[in-house]
Amino acid sequence: MVFRAAFDCLWCGASHVVRSPDDLEGYAQLCPACIGRADENGFLRFRLKSALAERAARVGQPSASSAIVAEPPVDDLSEEMKAYYAARAPEYDDWYLRTGRYSRGPVHDLAWNADLDTATLWLDELPIQGEIVELAAGTGWWSTLLAGKGVLSLYDANELPLDRARDRLLAHGLRAHIHVRDAWAEPDRAVDALYCGFWLSHVPRARLAEFLDLARRWLKPGGIFAFIDSRADPQSGAVDQEVSADLEVAPRRLADGRDFRVVKVYWQPAELEAALRAAGFARAEVTTTSRFFLLGRAAA
Numbered sequence: 044m045v046f047r048a049a050f051d052c053l054w055c056g057a058s059h060v061v062r063s064p065d066d067l068e069g070y071a072q073l074c075p076a077c078i079g080r081a082d083e084n085g086f087l088r089f090r091l092k093s094a095l096a097e098r099a100a101r102v103g104q105p106s107a108s109s110a111i112v113a114e115p116p117v118d119d120l121s122e123e124m125k126a127y128y129a130a131r132a133p134e135y136d137d138w139y140l141r142t143g144r145y146s147r148g149p150v151h152d153l154a155w156n157a158d159l160d161t162a163t164l165w166l167d168e169l170p171i172q173g174e175i176v177e178l179a180a181g182t183g184w185w186s187t188l189l190a191g192k193g194v195l196s197l198y199d200a201n202e203l204p205l206d207r208a209r210d211r212l213l214a215h216g217l218r219a220h221i222h223v224r225d226a227w228a229e230p231d232r233a234v235d236a237l238y239c240g241f242w243l244s245h246v247p248r249a250r251l252a253e254f255l256d257l258a259r260r261w262l263k264p265g266g267i268f269a270f271i272d273s274r275a276d277p278q279s280g281a282v283d284q285e286v287s288a289d290l291e292v293a294p295r296r297l298a299d300g301r302d303f304r305v306v307k308v309y310w311q312p313a314e315l316e317a318a319l320r321a322a323g324f325a326r327a328e329v330t331t332t333s334r335f336f337l338l339g340r341a342a343a
């Protein structure tokens with residue numbers, strides 16, 4: 044468990060800043076109100092017990108706050124991540140549709156769908172037009188919306204999800220340029236808008252500045268960078284998938300039982316805004332939906 048001085052509560056989503064470097068809330072990443080309700084709820088109880096153990100283990104160490112930045116470097120998981128998403132292509136949309144292993148019951152699924160609607164409306168209202176690039180586009184969930192706004196090129200490292208994206212666009216009578224291309228590849232032109240869905244959470248912390256610099260170089264001056272990404276809600280993944288906001292590497296299992304590891308960073312809005320500004324973006328604005336998503340935009 045990593046101590047965080049500022050976080051969105053893992054249960055209710057409320058933003059919280061700790062008062063001292065030893066606050067239990069910072070270990071549990073739960074707000075005081077949710078900590079107070081730990082006896083009513085298994086997840087809250089588990090986080091509280093782990094936080095108590097972690098804090099006790101740190102007694103005698105020079106400073107608990109040193110843990111805020113002391114995260115180990117991540118192995119290069121890029122090939123494993125590509126293999127995982129190639130294999131997951133046929134079941135990827137279950138995540139959006141809350142079907143199969145991603146169905147979390149009517150209450151949570153309703154909340155998910157409400158957040159998905161919020162994210163879709165948010166993206167639709169952005170002033171995206173002209174030449175648009177979508178990186179790590181996957182099965183093209185967002186591509187139909189984007190292709191209706193301008194000339195879209197959608198890229199992904201894997202052919203299999205792109206096949207699904209192609210079918211989706213055809214079903215909507217839309218056109219786009221679809222190519223296999225690594226999200227880390229150097230831009231070959233400057234465009235009016237760049238979009239990434241659920242990709243920034245796959246960028247290791249140590250490489251965020253590098254990726255944002257690349258994102259800015261994809262854009263003409265004034266061009267818009269938009270992204271949607273994950274928040275660490277316990278019900279966001281599959282039933283057999285634990286969400287950990289502390290670790291940068293997360294296990295992933297497919298329906299057939301195959302196991303993989305991916306980089307998964309649950310960014311906080313404020314840290315992304317700061318990183319966007321440091322990368323030279325203007326008007327950086329990162330907000331959240333009620334539970335599940337981060338919504339970010341900035342101008343090059």
Ligand SMILES: C[S@@+](CC[C@H](N)C(=O)[O-])C[C@H]1O[C@@H](n2cnc3c(N)ncnc32)[C@H](O)[C@@H]1O
Pocket residue numbers: 121124125128129178179180181182183184185198199200201204224225226227239240241242
């Ligand atoms: C979480 S999915 C997001 C898909 C889509 N953007 C969405 O919002 O639904 C991540 C995608 O990144 C792709 N990917 C993994 N590594 C990549 C890389 N190095 N370059 C480009 N795409 C990559 C995977 O194939 C997968 O489609």
